[in-house]
Amino acid sequence: MYYQAPRQKFLSLADLMNSTPSPQLGYIQNPLDRVHNNRETEGFIDEMSAREDSLAVVLAGDRPLYRKSDNPGATALFSISDAMALAPEGETLFLGIHPKGLPVFARLAKSVEDPGNDGDMHYVTEKGPADVEHCDLRGLALRGVVPAPEAGIVALARSLFAWHESHKFCSTCGKPSNMTLGGYRRECPDCGALHFPRTDPVTIMLVTHGEQALMARGAHFAPGMYSAIAGFMEPGETIEDAVARETFEETGLHVGTVTYHMSQPWPFPSTLMIGCYAESTTTELTIDTSELEDARWVSRDELAASLRGEADFSPPADFAIAHHLVRGFVDGV
Amino acid sequence: MYYQAPRQKFLSLADLMNSTPSPQLGYIQNPLDRVHNNRETEGFIDEMSAREDSLAVVLAGDRPLYRKSDNPGATALFSISDAMALAPEGETLFLGIHPKGLPVFARLAKSVEDPGNDGDMHYVTEKGPADVEHCDLRGLALRGVVPAPEAGIVALARSLFAWHESHKFCSTCGKPSNMTLGGYRRECPDCGALHFPRTDPVTIMLVTHGEQALMARGAHFAPGMYSAIAGFMEPGETIEDAVARETFEETGLHVGTVTYHMSQPWPFPSTLMIGCYAESTTTELTIDTSELEDARWVSRDELAASLRGEADFSPPADFAIAHHLVRGFVDGV
Numbered sequence A, B: 001m002y003y004q005a006p007r008q009k010f011l012s013l014a015d016l017m018n019s020t021p022s023p024q025l026g027y028i029q030n031p032l033d034r035v036h037n038n039r040e041t042e043g044f045i046d047e048m049s050a051r052e053d054s055l056a057v058v059l060a061g062d063r064p065l066y067r068k069s070d071n072p073g074a075t076a077l078f079s080i081s082d083a084m085a086l087a088p089e090g091e092t093l094f095l096g097i098h099p100k101g102l103p104v105f106a107r108l109a110k111s112v113e114d115p116g117n118d119g120d121m122h123y124v125t126e127k128g129p130a131d132v133e134h135c136d137l138r139g140l141a142l143r144g145v146v147p148a149p150e151a152g153i154v155a156l157a158r159s160l161f162a163w164h165e166s167h168k169f170c171s172t173c174g175k176p177s178n179m180t181l182g183g184y185r186r187e188c189p190d191c192g193a194l195h196f197p198r199t200d201p202v203t204i205m206l207v208t209h210g211e212q213a214l215m216a217r218g219a220h221f222a223p224g225m226y227s228a229i230a231g232f233m234e235p236g237e238t239i240e241d242a243v244a245r246e247t248f249e250e251t252g253l254h255v256g257t258v259t260y261h262m263s264q265p266w267p268f269p270s271t272l273m274i275g276c277y278a279e280s281t282t283t284e285l286t287i288d289t290s291e292l293e294d295a296r297w298v299s300r301d302e303l304a305a306s307l308r309g310e311a312d313f314s315p316p317a318d319f320a321i322a323h324h325l326v327r328g329f330v331d332g333v
Helices: A013-018 A044-050 A080-086 A137-142 A148-165 A239-251 A300-307 A321-330 B013-018 B044-050 B080-086 B137-142 B148-165 B239-251 B300-307 B321-330
Strands: A055-060 A063-067 A092-097 A103-108 A111-114 A122-125 A132-134 A178-180 A185-187 A200-209 A212-217 A229-232 A255-266 A271-280 A294-299 B055-060 B063-067 B092-097 B103-108 B111-114 B122-125 B132-134 B178-180 B185-187 B200-209 B212-217 B229-232 B255-266 B271-280 B294-299
Touching: A044 A092, A044 A103, A055 A080, A055 A148, A063 A137, A063 A148, A080 A103, A092 A148, A103 A148, A137 A148, A148 A255, A200 A239, A200 A255, A200 A321, A212 A239, A212 A300, A212 A321, A229 A239, A239 A255, A239 A271, A239 B255, A255 A321, A255 B239, A271 A321, A294 A300, A300 A321, B044 B092, B044 B103, B055 B080, B055 B148, B063 B137, B063 B148, B080 B103, B092 B148, B103 B148, B137 B148, B148 B255, B200 B239, B200 B255, B200 B321, B212 B239, B212 B300, B212 B321, B229 B239, B239 B255, B239 B271, B255 B321, B271 B321, B294 B300, B300 B321
Parallel strands: A055 A103, A200 A271, B055 B103, B200 B271
Antiparallel strands: A055 A063, A063 A132, A092 A103, A111 A122, A178 A185, A200 A212, A200 A229, A212 A294, A255 A271, B055 B063, B063 B132, B092 B103, B111 B122, B178 B185, B200 B212, B200 B229, B212 B294, B255 B271
16 A cells, blocks of 8 residues: 555665565566666667677576576576577567666577476577576566566566567558567557557455455466455456456455555566455355356454465465465454 | 445436536446356347347447437437447447446447547547537546446447457457457457457556645646646556656656555546555656656645636646545545
8 A cells, every 4th residue: 555665776686685584576676767768769779789788688488597506696687698699589678777777688589399397388498508597487486586676677578578479460450560669669660550568457356354355266276275366457447346346257246445455567478466455245155167266255364374374275475466465464454 | 545336326317416516537437237257158249239228329430429408418328229320330349238237339430530629530420310419538528418427338438449440450460350249359360369458557646745746737738737647557567666667757756655546447548547646755856848848846725726726727627537636635635
């Protein structure tokens, strides 16, 4: 409901290692200045591209690369020359300026398909240097593989690349469009339409009724994991209307007061998670089984136990906003 | 920060005429059930389309039509047969089910161009019945031409038609795509991609510093009008980050605590306005003149006077969320 220090200080690995572990909402730390006021200036992006001290993140399909190191620690920020070596033929985004004053780019590596352990098809690079690994973006944030601000930078790159991948053609006239402004816009040379990266607002709500909160699970969740419910917003809705509609559609519950708690960018591929509490005026559940496998009312005490790992279900991990909705309810926010 | 009665009761014209005038946030009352759980059911939309008791709104380009009447009052909801007569060749959306149990559609009228009084090109129908008028969507809400819930329905139709108009081709492969689910989706018959209506989140923030708030104006504003500042959110941002970035870009101010206040769907063409208060930690202004013509700190007392029409500038009209941010600050929210 409030927010301090909007310009996140870039945390060095030393800062992170010295800090006491605390719940970390994923992808919210992005230290870059996107310098929108400069992007349209003739020659500005060329000037940034000519600098040899730039940094870059590299994605192989949807998998970020990172350099293993015990000291100073793993990093997803490569020198621009290393990034060009890792991804000599890929597309380039200009993400912004690092607090250290260095331009930061993103490169999409030429890649080969690999089935991966989860059965999904991922893209990985041809064999690179021995100290360069790849990781899925969830794991990168969940396990703190690289410093949190770097996960934020990689998440931005992933969202932008995913948007470009699905928007190579002008939706107005069907002709191929071109990336401009370092990746923050596409332009159609045929009809002149301008296209901007898409961010889909999603409401995610912990539905409460007195001392209880509704925990639900989709069929694709990890075994035993229960979370808050969520859904995409639509044209013509307020945040509060969307919370009420989604809650009713998925559970049959009627919602009264809705309170905004916090938000999170979610790079799968590019949604804005708007986290709310929703006070239900009813308790009888009518589950939409196409969306949810199960839902149940859980007491505040049981939720507190679940956060300590002492319940018969698991709460969401702390890199997801649902964890912080649960924690806020337990803490009496 | 809170919200009551999420399922808006449908207000009849009589209700509205009997109610005391109060500040009205535009487009937020939409009484329709979008029945998403039924839309994919084979034959459901055909069944709705076959009903003769359906209602429909009609747009001529971006201008809604309405029927003039002193009793029972003007309405934008036509019988489906009247709507078909007004728009015999246009596209059809199935918007949802009215609280009275009636399906509600939207028709896009065949239209001819007309320059209009504001210099913009609008589309208006060929001459229709003498009691049918057209109006711009802003005026419809601002002047309360039709009941507020009907303005909400028309706003939804306008957002969806605008999306279809600019998304006739698949952005993934460039081939023509087809409208499905009554207008809530497009499908590409060639590559199979599914496309959903786009809603762009925008932060709109009243920047405050103690007893003062920042009021700004763009060059395109009505003479003397000052408002809150606003900007599109981007991939990788929290709401709070976007508030801080936009405020810094447009004014040079550094923002501390950000507090969510309320939200509003804005059908020009389809944004979600996320209204926040932003406490500035600095006061020196560096205006981005490409965005703003002027900005100034205004005391709470002057803002209160502006709401009474007694200041040397005008606040935003009460159908816009910026008005309610100003009013909330004046009231000490």
